[in-house]
Amino acid sequence: MPEDPAARVDELRGIVRAANHAxxxxxxxxxxxxxxxAAMRELRDLEERHPELRSDASPTATVGAPPAPELRARxxxxxxxxxxxxxxxxELDAFERRIERILGSDAPVVYHLEHKVDxxxxxxxxxxxxxxxxxxxxxxxxxxxxxxxxxAVAGIPERLSGVPSPFEVRGEVxxxxxxxxxxxxxxxxxxxAPFRNPRNAAAGTVRQLDPQVAxxxxxxxxxxxxxxxDDLPVSGQAELLAWLAKRGFxxxxxxxxxxxxxxxxxxxxxxxxxxxxxxxEADGVVVKVDAFALQRELGATSxxxxxxxxxxxxxxxxxxxxRGITVQVGRTGKxxxxxxxxxxxxxxxxxxxxxxxxxxxxxxxxxxxxxxVVVHKSGGIIPEIVRVIPERRPVGTxxxxxxxxxxxxxxxxxxxxxxxxxxxxxxxxxxxxxxGHWAGRKALDVDGLGERSxxxxxxxxxxxxxxxLYDLTxxxxxxxxxxxxVSARAxxxxxxxxxxxxxxxxxxALGLPQVGPRTAQALAHRFGTLDALLEAxxxxxxxxxxxxxxxxxxxxxxxxxxxxxxxxDGLRARGVWPEDAARRRxxxxxxxxxxxxxxxxxxxxxxxxxxxxxxxxxxxxxxxGKTDLVVAGEAPGGKVDKAHALGVPVATEEELTAFVxxxxxxxxxxxxxx
Numbered sequence: 001m002p003e004d005p006a007a008r009v010d011e012l013r014g015i016v017r018a019a020n021h022a023x024x025x026x027x028x029x030x031x032x033x034x035x036x037x038a039a040m041r042e043l044r045d046l047e048e049r050h051p052e053l054r055s056d057a058s059p060t061a062t063v064g065a066p067p068a069p070e071l072r073a074r075x076x077x078x079x080x081x082x083x084x085x086x087x088x089x090x091e092l093d094a095f096e097r098r099i100e101r102i103l104g105s106d107a108p109v110v111y112h113l114e115h116k117v118d119x120x121x122x123x124x125x126x127x128x129x130x131x132x133x134x135x136x137x138x139x140x141x142x143x144x145x146x147x148x149x150x151x152a153v154a155g156i157p158e159r160l161s162g163v164p165s166p167f168e169v170r171g172e173v174x175x176x177x178x179x180x181x182x183x184x185x186x187x188x189x190x191x192x193a194p195f196r197n198p199r200n201a202a203a204g205t206v207r208q209l210d211p212q213v214a215x216x217x218x219x220x221x222x223x224x225x226x227x228x229x230d231d232l233p234v235s236g237q238a239e240l241l242a243w244l245a246k247r248g249f250x251x252x253x254x255x256x257x258x259x260x261x262x263x264x265x266x267x268x269x270x271x272x273x274x275x276x277x278x279x280x281e282a283d284g285v286v287v288k289v290d291a292f293a294l295q296r297e298l299g300a301t302s303x304x305x306x307x308x309x310x311x312x313x314x315x316x317x318x319x320x321x322x323r324g325i326t327v328q329v330g331r332t333g334k335x336x337x338x339x340x341x342x343x344x345x346x347x348x349x350x351x352x353x354x355x356x357x358x359x360x361x362x363x364x365x366x367x368x369x370x371x372x373v374v375v376h377k378s379g380g381i382i383p384e385i386v387r388v389i390p391e392r393r394p395v396g397t398x399x400x401x402x403x404x405x406x407x408x409x410x411x412x413x414x415x416x417x418x419x420x421x422x423x424x425x426x427x428x429x430x431x432x433x434x435x436g437h438w439a440g441r442k443a444l445d446v447d448g449l450g451e452r453s454x455x456x457x458x459x460x461x462x463x464x465x466x467x468x469l470y471d472l473t474x475x476x477x478x479x480x481x482x483x484x485x486v487s488a489r490a491x492x493x494x495x496x497x498x499x500x501x502x503x504x505x506x507x508x509a510l511g512l513p514q515v516g517p518r519t520a521q522a523l524a525h526r527f528g529t530l531d532a533l534l535e536a537x538x539x540x541x542x543x544x545x546x547x548x549x550x551x552x553x554x555x556x557x558x559x560x561x562x563x564x565x566x567x568x569d570g571l572r573a574r575g576v577w578p579e580d581a582a583r584r585r586x587x588x589x590x591x592x593x594x595x596x597x598x599x600x601x602x603x604x605x606x607x608x609x610x611x612x613x614x615x616x617x618x619x620x621x622x623x624x625g626k627t628d629l630v631v632a633g634e635a636p637g638g639k640v641d642k643a644h645a646l647g648v649p650v651a652t653e654e655e656l657t658a659f660v661x662x663x664x665x666x667x668x669x670x671x672x673x674x
Contacts, residue, residue: 074135078227119174155250168227331433368397425563443509467570506578589665591616599633
């Protein structure tokens with residue numbers, strides 16, 4: 001016990017409040033789950049031992065944190081409580097003993113088990129059967145309104161029948177693991193910091209003021225409860241979830257109903273072993289008393305229900321040995337050290353490498369070759385070294401020597417904040433990454449220009465700079481292993497297609513700093529031509545939507561860089577120049593039209609989406625009451641059913657052609673003459 005319990009309680013409350021603010025409001029947690037849980041457990045234990053120190057304002061008696069001021073506040077009809085946690089069988093036993101004591105019975109209780117999805121808790125509010133608003137948990141009583149973003153998430157009905165008014169449904173919004181990885185890849189390509197974990201990414205997404213961001217990030221949701229169950233024709237949790245599913249709410253199918261705590265433990269152990277197979281991040285299992293009558297009898301504290309508890313999965317940390325540190329060179333010249341490890345299984349997959357972020361990270365950990373290290377997966381996905389085990393350090397190890405020259409081209413490296421960077425525009429490693437980015441799906445989407453072919457072109461000296469791609473000939477290609485006349489002609493046709501690419505796709509392909517698809521569209525809409533953009537000063541750039549002061553300076557500096565100017569001169573000399581956005585006939589033909597694409601289409605979906613957006617359309621990933629048109633190919637799935645239910649028109653590709661042409665647009669798109 002501390003010498004001064006009151007001082008320690010004040011200290012812990014400060015730690016937990018700061019952690020709550022960082023987690024719930026800033027979406028930037030400063031403590032790991034284990035550190036936060038340890039602080040809360042110590043605080044709760046001290047308050048129990050010293051009742052005179054208890055306070056209604058303590059984090060042990062409150063939930064979450066107040067809403068952020070930039071979003072409208074919404075008050076929940078019924079509070080969104082938190083959950084008490086269990087980390088051991090003894091704590092589960094204590095949970096059951098408390099239930100038996102309150103109920104005055106030792107009869108076996110029926111429990112409902114659900115995965116504890118690691119996302120953002122939301123409350124969806126219906127009035128007179130219509131979706132009125134949706135909000136985050138906030139402090140449990142008042143949350144931040146996020147209706148504009150949740151309308152883009154599938155599995156949230158716009159209208160209901162046969163429900164009381166008002167009616168609130170609670171769920172967890174999350175990013176699937178694959179989507180989290182995709183978003184982080186794109187953020188790194190755009191020069192943005194990657195999200196730390198899927199929960200942060202989901203929380204940041206639903207708080208965006210622009211709903212297009214949420215639509216592009218493909219959030220998902222699972223619902224687990226309602227505000228009040230008194231007026232519903234259900235008697236327990238399992239019945240409630242089935243009832244919600246019939247009304248169009250997305251429910252997680254991975255759940256179970258058991259009698260007694262022993263089978264609950266068996267299920268928890270089983271789910272703990274298979275959690276890495278889930279499409280989402282889960283940090284535990286929620287154990288709920290199934291019967292609502294018993295839930296009412298058990299009641300709740302000011303912070304948590306007495307009829308539920310969350311069994312927390314232990315963070316899987318595995319020991320390994322650091323065998324080496326290699327260095328990667330990115331598209332922009334950023335140097336990233338990478339740990340080479342003895343292979344270990346972490347969360348179900350083999351890990352043999354882990355990012356070390358930047359040289360400062362290596363220095364801060366004092367990493368040395370031969371060190372025993374502890375590895376986990378950040379956010380359950382990205383391998384990361386947590387700490388060194390100094391007592392097992394071999395004798396004679398030396399600190400890692402920060403490289404001074406690029407491992408690819410031997411150019412001297414320069415410091416760029418916490419990073420090192422190679423600024424040689426002719427660096428082969430950077431060129432390889434730039435070529436891959438040029439051909440990427442979000443850029444010019446060049447089929448056939450993959451990692452293997454790029455490596456071949458560099459190895460044989462066919463490409464020494466990006467414009468050299470357009471000097472390739474069938475004769476040169478067929479001389480390489482694995483190439484024949486058909487594949488060679490196909491690649492050349494793909495490259496020819498990109499000679500007059502849309503301006504926004506061309507800007508993404510150039511890899512300008514912090515210019516992703518949305519910013520590129522804004523730049524193309526404002527300037528119309530690449531020549532006009534090249535003449536724009538930073539003040540003019542700053543006036544473009546999605547371009548702030550810092551980004552404007554970065555773009556201007558990039559456009560002035562001699563290496564980029566040389567690339568552009570080389571491309572123009574080969575007849576490669578983006579089309580004039582202002583010359584596209586009917587470029588605003590679909591302005592304000594919201595379109596959803598589904599099923600197998602005749603062209604890659606990304607290209608159809610880009611062409612629709614070039615005509616002013618807004619292409620989203622889910623059907624809602626605000627959708628104007630669903631374009632369906634073969635095997636379209638449930639989006640067509642939802643469109644029919646909402647009265648949204650569904651069109652074939654042929655009908656899309658008529659739809660666009662009736663509004664004065666070209667479809668299929670025709671490249672401008674000249």
